[in-house]
Amino acid sequence: MSGDYQVVQPKAVLEFYRDLVEQRGYPLETAGALAGGRKVWALARTGLVAGVADDAADKLGAYVLLATSCDKTLATTVTFTSVRVVCQNTLSFAVRDMKKGNRRSIKVAHSLRFDPAQIKNDLGLMDESWEKFKQQLTPMAGQQLSKGDAEQFFLSLIQSDKEAKEGKISDRKHKELMQLMSFYRHAPGQSLPAAKDTLWGAVSAVTYYVDHFRLSSGDRLDSAWFGTGAALKEKAWEKALEMTQSQ
Known part of the structure; x- marks a missing residue:
């Protein structure tokens, strides 16, 4: 040093x-x-x-x-x-x-x-x-999302600009999208009123995925707190803020 x-x-x-x-x-x-x-x-x-x-x-x-x-x-x-x-x-x-x-x-x-x-x-x-x-958090819990809305929210987090422009997604990212949609419906706490079919539920699905399931080249906790996982959670939070502020 x-x-x-x-x-x-x-x-x-x-x-x-x-x-x-x-x-x-x-x-x-x-x-x-x-x-x-x-x-x-x-x-x-x-x-x-x-x-x-x-x-x-x-x-x-x-x-x-x-x-x-x-x-x-x-x-x-x-x-x-x-x-x-x-x-x-x-x-x-x-x-x-x-x-x-x-x-x-x-x-x-x-x-x-x-x-x-x-x-x-x-x-x-x-x-x-x-x-x-x-x-x-309050407006996020109050903003309802349809299935299509939730898919678009998750896609906006994982699609590259090129993929979004071409309207496609890789097989790996499609699997990631399906995991996020599954956690959006079925992860612990997603049936609670503040999370069920809401924007807060979508943010929570991302944090649950990153903290407990997302694959990492190193330690998952390291990624979730300081690395690419933390960046994904931050992107989800900023996107959710943007959506509530545009209402």
Whole structure:
């Protein structure tokens, strides 16, 4: 590594969370390593819980995910993450910062010193960010989708621009589409009122697919949180926001 590379040891990640437990009452729920130990992470529960569109049966819990890498493949990253209780799907939500705009994560490059005090200051944005996230969920749960609408939503996520222009799809992506449609109908929690035949149900089908079934060249969890799986979930979320804002 270059001389300006700042190492963040696994101990620093866990010490950071110990402080959160003491100062903010966030229980450290779990911690682990990915990619043969090259990435380390820890997940803390904030205690914030909400029903989607006030549906108490479809609960989401708010978590803080902190991760770093030992090989510069991942900046030290803090992400606000929701977990859908009924199926354990994860979906990050934006950090609401008036000065810096909406950010999907708080990131500290390894060329900079990890400053726990500054990160904890940024975590003060959690409550406002969570409230905004809940507000965005409500119109998604209220927007009904036909079978054709759902297929078009999923196609928009997996089709390349060339495929969309030519009106075709590869056999591999057709299989992926069929999996998403199956999860849209039958994955855990999809029969709940907020999800059944709704845009929120379509987003949940994507998160369920990515977190529990999507094939990855490496670790599925690594992909779902930091790689191509995370990018697919983010694309689904942005597409759903676009659809609700156009109504």
